[in-house]
Amino acid sequence: MASSLARLLPSGTLALAALIWVCEPAKGAEPAQGDTKQVDLGGGVTLELVYLPPGEFTMGSTPEEKAWAVGPEGGWIPGTGREKPEGDPRPARIKQGFWMGRTEVSVGQFRRFVEETGFVTDAEKPGGWTQCFDPEWDGYHYTTQVVHPWKRMPGKSWRDPNWAFPNLDVYPVVCVSWNDDRAFCQWLTKRERAAGRLPEGLEYRLPTEAEWEYACRGGRPRAFFWWGDELEEGEGRLNISACDFLPGRKKTWPLGKAPWSDGYAFVSPVDHYGERGRNGFGLADMCGGVWEFVLDHFDPQGAHEEAYFVDKDPHPVCRGGNYFDVPGNARCAVPCFVLPAHPRHRGPSQRRDDPPNQVSSTHDW
Numbered sequence: 001m002a003s004s005l006a007r008l009l010p011s012g013t014l015a016l017a018a019l020i021w022v023c024e025p026a027k028g029a030e031p032a033q034g035d036t037k038q039v040d041l042g043g044g045v046t047l048e049l050v051y052l053p054p055g056e057f058t059m060g061s062t063p064e065e066k067a068w069a070v071g072p073e074g075g076w077i078p079g080t081g082r083e084k085p086e087g088d089p090r091p092a093r094i095k096q097g098f099w100m101g102r103t104e105v106s107v108g109q110f111r112r113f114v115e116e117t118g119f120v121t122d123a124e125k126p127g128g129w130t131q132c133f134d135p136e137w138d139g140y141h142y143t144t145q146v147v148h149p150w151k152r153m154p155g156k157s158w159r160d161p162n163w164a165f166p167n168l169d170v171y172p173v174v175c176v177s178w179n180d181d182r183a184f185c186q187w188l189t190k191r192e193r194a195a196g197r198l199p200e201g202l203e204y205r206l207p208t209e210a211e212w213e214y215a216c217r218g219g220r221p222r223a224f225f226w227w228g229d230e231l232e233e234g235e236g237r238l239n240i241s242a243c244d245f246l247p248g249r250k251k252t253w254p255l256g257k258a259p260w261s262d263g264y265a266f267v268s269p270v271d272h273y274g275e276r277g278r279n280g281f282g283l284a285d286m287c288g289g290v291w292e293f294v295l296d297h298f299d300p301q302g303a304h305e306e307a308y309f310v311d312k313d314p315h316p317v318c319r320g321g322n323y324f325d326v327p328g329n330a331r332c333a334v335p336c337f338v339l340p341a342h343p344r345h346r347g348p349s350q351r352r353d354d355p356p357n358q359v360s361s362t363h364d365w
Ligand SMILES: [Ca+2]
Pocket: 104, 285, 286, 287, 288, 289, 290, 291, 292, 320, 321
């Protein structure tokens, strides 16, 4: 069972868009931490950006933190090596400040992109696929075959992720791939440039893995979560696998490790937890909510200070855990890797072409 479970992928979805200087900013152009910008996406939809100044932080996790992740609270199965790609604690520096979306990209924001461009996501292309929750799923059967609640479903996509409830514009968009995410950022760059609203030397792209971890930590010293090491202090701050009933069911996820209700068995509206759910930089849902894509490719040795890319067999990285994950997955240091065209729902993947040494797993309860 452990080996089959170790092959599972955690879910991911659209990351936060980040506005980045592609060259040295002009002197005096640096805004202050906490400054905000409203980007008008048209149709009455906006996207809020928050400024993060340059800074230093500690990347990775200590042996104590890794031990917690595989313990009863963290919820990972020990001995799978899942925690290794976090790497040891190491100093990292973000040399240039940047703007980052306050929230995960929402369904409403992604819809504007699709409406304006006619963009077809990977899941919607011929042969494309995504995974959705199987309403027939009746639980894990640990003694026989492990049957997961996530199934490939034809015709499903970000438009209809097979929720048992309406897919509201205020939810984070799901069932989108790394390719889809990058296309969203390119659209934003092009759109803002054409409108004369994008200052010279700036572009929208996904944050690098280092930028994401810096952003997640919120300017605080190294810790499991942006608020500190204590899971209990996460109450009212994040959407994680908690003791909420599945819609129409009388039981909770078997992964429910957080001993409180976060109000949602699946996705919650972005920034639902308000001030209490925002970190030191003012960013919402950095831990929990939905997994977020970053720009880099995966390195099993750990994330890099500079963006890291490989030519052969690249795997994009997601960060931050999601509504279904155990607390161990929602820590600031956790990377998980996916396939470039793989639209992440929440879905542990059963793809046979997944690498056998798949380290991204939600095999934990
Ligand atoms: Ca998130």
